[in-house]
Amino acid sequence: MLDEILLRVEKPARYIGNEINMVKKGECEINFAFCFPDVYEVGMSHLGMQILYYFLNRREDTYCQRVFAPWVDMEDMMRAHGIPLYALETGAPIKDFDFVGFTLQYEMSYTNILNMLDLAGIPVYARDRGEGDPIVIGGGPCAYNPEPLADFFDIFYIGEGEVYYDEILDMYKEHKRNGGTRAEFLEKALSVPCLYIPKFYDVSYNEDGTLKSFEPNHPNAPRTIKKAIVKDLDKVFYPEKQIVPLIEVVHDRVTLEVFRGCIRGCRFCQAGYIYRPVREKNADTLIECSKSLVANSGHEEISLTSLSTSDYTQFQPLATGLLDLYTKDKINIALPSLRIDAFSLDLMERVQEVRKSSLTFAPEAGTQRLRNVINKGLTEEDILNGAALAFSGGWNRVKLYFMCGLPTETDEDLFGVIDLANKIVDKYHEIPKEERPRPVSVVASMSCFVPKPFTPFQWAAQSTVQEFLRKTKLVKTNMTKKQVRYIYHEPELCSMEAVLARGDRRVCDAVYRAWKTGAKFDGWSEFFRYDLWLKALKDSGLTLEFYACRERSYDELLPWDHINIGVSKSFFIKEMERAKAGQVTKNCRAECAMCGAKAFGTGVCYE
Amino acid sequence: MNRMTYDYRLQFTKRDKMRYIGHLDLLKYFQRAIKRANVPIAFSMGFNPHQLVSFTMPLPLGMSGLAEYVDIRLESEMPCDDLKTRLNAQMSDGMEITAVRRLREDEDTGAALVAAADYTAVLDICDPDFADKLASLKAVPVWEIEKLGKKKKLKTVDIRPLIYALDCETAENTVIHARLATGSNSNLKPELMLRYIYEKLGLDFDYIRIKIARTEMYRRDESGNFTGLME
Numbered sequence: 022m023l024d025e026i027l028l029r030v031e032k033p034a035r036y037i038g039n040e041i042n043m044v045k046k047g048e049c050e051i052n053f054a055f056c057f058p059d060v061y062e063v064g065m066s067h068l069g070m071q072i073l074y075y076f077l078n079r080r081e082d083t084y085c086q087r088v089f090a091p092w093v094d095m096e097d098m099m100r101a102h103g104i105p106l107y108a109l110e111t112g113a114p115i116k117d118f119d120f121v122g123f124t125l126q127y128e129m130s131y132t133n134i135l136n137m138l139d140l141a142g143i144p145v146y147a148r149d150r151g152e153g154d155p156i157v158i159g160g161g162p163c164a165y166n167p168e169p170l171a172d173f174f175d176i177f178y179i180g181e182g183e184v185y186y187d188e189i190l191d192m193y194k195e196h197k198r199n200g201g202t203r204a205e206f207l208e209k210a211l212s213v214p215c216l217y218i219p220k221f222y223d224v225s226y227n228e229d230g231t232l233k234s235f236e237p238n239h240p241n242a243p244r245t246i247k248k249a250i251v252k253d254l255d256k257v258f259y260p261e262k263q264i265v266p267l268i269e270v271v272h273d274r275v276t277l278e279v280f281r282g283c284i285r286g287c288r289f290c291q292a293g294y295i296y297r298p299v300r301e302k303n304a305d306t307l308i309e310c311s312k313s314l315v316a317n318s319g320h321e322e323i324s325l326t327s328l329s330t331s332d333y334t335q336f337q338p339l340a341t342g343l344l345d346l347y348t349k350d351k352i353n354i355a356l357p358s359l360r361i362d363a364f365s366l367d368l369m370e371r372v373q374e375v376r377k378s379s380l381t382f383a384p385e386a387g388t389q390r391l392r393n394v395i396n397k398g399l400t401e402e403d404i405l406n407g408a409a410l411a412f413s414g415g416w417n418r419v420k421l422y423f424m425c426g427l428p429t430e431t432d433e434d435l436f437g438v439i440d441l442a443n444k445i446v447d448k449y450h451e452i453p454k455e456e457r458p459r460p461v462s463v464v465a466s467m468s469c470f471v472p473k474p475f476t477p478f479q480w481a482a483q484s485t486v487q488e489f490l491r492k493t494k495l496v497k498t499n500m501t502k503k504q505v506r507y508i509y510h511e512p513e514l515c516s517m518e519a520v521l522a523r524g525d526r527r528v529c530d531a532v533y534r535a536w537k538t539g540a541k542f543d544g545w546s547e548f549f550r551y552d553l554w555l556k557a558l559k560d561s562g563l564t565l566e567f568y569a570c571r572e573r574s575y576d577e578l579l580p581w582d583h584i585n586i587g588v589s590k591s592f593f594i595k596e597m598e599r600a601k602a603g604q605v606t607k608n609c610r611a612e613c614a615m616c617g618a619k620a621f622g623t624g625v626c627y628e
Numbered sequence: 629m630n631r632m633t634y635d636y637r638l639q640f641t642k643r644d645k646m647r648y649i650g651h652l653d654l655l656k657y658f659q660r661a662i663k664r665a666n667v668p669i670a671f672s673m674g675f676n677p678h679q680l681v682s683f684t685m686p687l688p689l690g691m692s693g694l695a696e697y698v699d700i701r702l703e704s705e706m707p708c709d710d711l712k713t714r715l716n717a718q719m720s721d722g723m724e725i726t727a728v729r730r731l732r733e734d735e736d737t738g739a740a741l742v743a744a745a746d747y748t749a750v751l752d753i754c755d756p757d758f759a760d761k762l763a764s765l766k767a768v769p770v771w772e773i774e775k776l777g778k779k780k781k782l783k784t785v786d787i788r789p790l791i792y793a794l795d796c797e798t799a800e801n802t803v804i805h806a807r808l809a810t811g812s813n814s815n816l817k818p819e820l821m822l823r824y825i826y827e828k829l830g831l832d833f834d835y836i837r838i839k840i841a842r843t844e845m846y847r848r849d850e851s852g853n854f855t856g857l858m859e
């Protein structure tokens with residue numbers, strides 16, 4: 022049956038597994054379904070999944086298999102023919118697995134999680150699950166505010182997977198051998214410090230809708246859940262292989278994780294805080310690692326992935342080491358998120374083929390004042406000098422990333438965006454005419470600011486959809502230079518993202534209703550249905566304004582206050598005040614800002 | 629100077645799950661397998677050097693291939709068995725190198741040579757008289773179909789001369805064996821022939837329900853004899 026269906030859907034290879042380096046095993050005591058709630062090509066490009074896949078599969082007693090969200094055509098076929106959601110490795114229905122783990126990478130994938138559970142035949146609400154149903158566990162960046170999903174998950178794992186999964190699986194194995202119940206296992210799991218088990222906590226609300234209390238209802242449930250982090254990245258497991266997909270995916274290349282965390286502290290960026298402190302890998306470790314990955318994959322490209330690659334202390338030896346090793350084999354080195362300076366340009370010159378790709382800058386805000394507010398340590402001078410340097414080296418395309426609706430933003434900051442784009446065009450024209458064979462092209466892309474938990478801006482109000490529309494229009498009408506192309510995002514989607522990002526447990530109901538009425542693949546603008554979401558909120562008795570556009574006070578109990586990321590709330594308050602005063606905070610290497618992450622006893626705090 | 633070339637033809641299968649991989653993805657799959665196997669592949673000249681790998685004939689998505697061909701050029705000589713073992717160590721289930729031979733000096737690529745291919749189609753019908761019906765249909769000398777030609781204009785073509793052999797078996801399943809013109813000069817897709825047969829016999833045609841395999845490919849000499857590409 023499956024065979025016939027596969028020929029009736031788009032890209033059937035999404036659903037067959039059988040890729041290079043896929044793990045094959047016999048019967049195992051523990052079966053773990055690793056689910057990515059988006060389509061195959063997106064999920065397969067995700068490094069974290071590849072790491073955990075091999076990490077779990079290195080255990081003889083565990084078989085970790087992959088699951089992705091079937092595209093709508095496949096879902097229709099599966100539902101029509103009664104085919105339950107299955108794992109790619111063996112085709113086994115995931116309902117029969119011990120664990121079903123979801124990686125929570127972005128808020129707009131939440132309805133896909135519900136849809137996948139339903140397609141699998143697993144009760145969507147945790148409270149409806151019984152013996153024989155898998156334990157549904159969530160991890161990844163969105164697990165740091167788990168509340169909008171709390172009703173659907175049995176467990177959330179807060180932090181880096183390599184730390185406690187062995188302990189959890191050992192515990193589970195013993196439990197299973199002894200014939201323990203589901204409920205007993207969840208109680209036992211309370212002993213693992215990074216696990217949050219929503220059913221052991223009760224929530225109450227004030228009349229105005231804010232949180233009144235958040236209390237454990239079980240004697241062993243910890244008051245705060247502490248994120249797990251790897252102390253030494255050189256010693257932690259890293260796979261020698263990567264799954265090589267049979268079809269083209271978003272990123273199809275060897276990926277080297279150079280460090281975790283970020284020293285910068287941009288005040289809007291959640292990743293910059295939840296992964297603190299920065300921990301680096303040794304360049305030698307990375308080069309060694311790259312050898313087996315290249316040999317086992319046959320990939321033509323190696324990419325360094327980290328939040329801000331230029332901040333890697335051993336960047337030069339690593340980059341030159343990789344180039345020396347691989348240029349002769351025609352393997353390309355991709356260097357995303359580089360700061361543009363003489364060295365990086367020289368490097369890009371070496372790695373690039375004839376056609377020069379575009380340069381990317383992320384000033385995020387149009388004026389220095391606002392860049393100080395958000396703590397983006399990139400000055401106009403940096404950008405213009407970088408661009409000038411690149412232009413004289415033959416580049417002619419520049420991409421600029423901005424955000425709209427940042428705290429304290431005024432129209433003047435928006436005009437600053439236009440100014441900056443124009444100045445870059447002018448910079449290009451400073452080159453003598455005969456030395457610029459092609460016209461310059463500048464793309465200014467503007468996204469909508471979404472306040473996120475665990476950032477100094479977690480208390481901030483988001484602009485309303487109307488404000489966003491007015492602002493983007495303002496920029497659009499005044500962006501008149503023909504060399505500049507202006508791209509902006511849909512504010513409706515961003516405003517729903519803001520609801521989910523800072524939602525409390527009551528938002529679960531809205532997520533459920535949205536899914537029930539047909540919301541899925543919300544992150545894909547062609548599928549996003551704002552009307553369904555607004556109705557779902559309304560029917561749940563909630564408002565978008567309360568979650569997205571309301572400024573919180575410092576003494577409000579926040580839905581994620583029970584999660585401890587190591588960075589203290591008092592630090593975030595201090596940072597928010599500094600933001601308002603336009604004060605810049607130095608990066609971790611320049612001067613420690615005492616954020617609290619030093620308590621983990623590792624990383625940049627001890628350099 | 630006449631530079632020595634090391635050209636090899638690989639015969640391989642593409643079946644089961646690997647049927648769902650399209651042609652461009654297959655090319656990438658082979659390029660990576662060659663790299664992992666550490667085969668000394670030769671590269672093209674120019675700005676964007678690519679491996680010298682040439683498939684004889686793309687296999688449509690969903691069809692099984694039991695004797696597909698790809699020609700590759702190496703930088704140095706390698707024993708055929710060695711090449712086969714090394715590449716097979718890199719293949720996924722459903723794909724296997726079944727034979728390798730060194731090409732003769734000045735031998736054309738498979739893509740240039742191929743003139744015919746054998747197909748086996750397991751039909752989704754159950755009709756004890758099918759063999760007779762097919763036999764009488766075969767006796768009709770002209771099989772005209774409408775085809776979208778260049779410039780998107782419908783034109784009428786006779787496909788009967790492109791069918792070099794046609795037989796059927798009606799044991800457990802109804803199976804058609806056919807040898808069809810294949811290649812850049814004249815080419816007949818099995819789908820077109822099957823559709824014609826179904827329509828003439830008044831059957832419902834749902835291509836996906838028919839299981840087709842390409843079982844061999846041939847070149848053809850001046851006197852019309854067929855020789856398998858591995859010979």
Ligand code: SF4
Pocket residue numbers: 297298299608609610612613614615616617618619625626
């Ligand atoms: S404690 Fe200091 S050095 Fe460590 S992460 Fe926080 S700010 Fe950076």
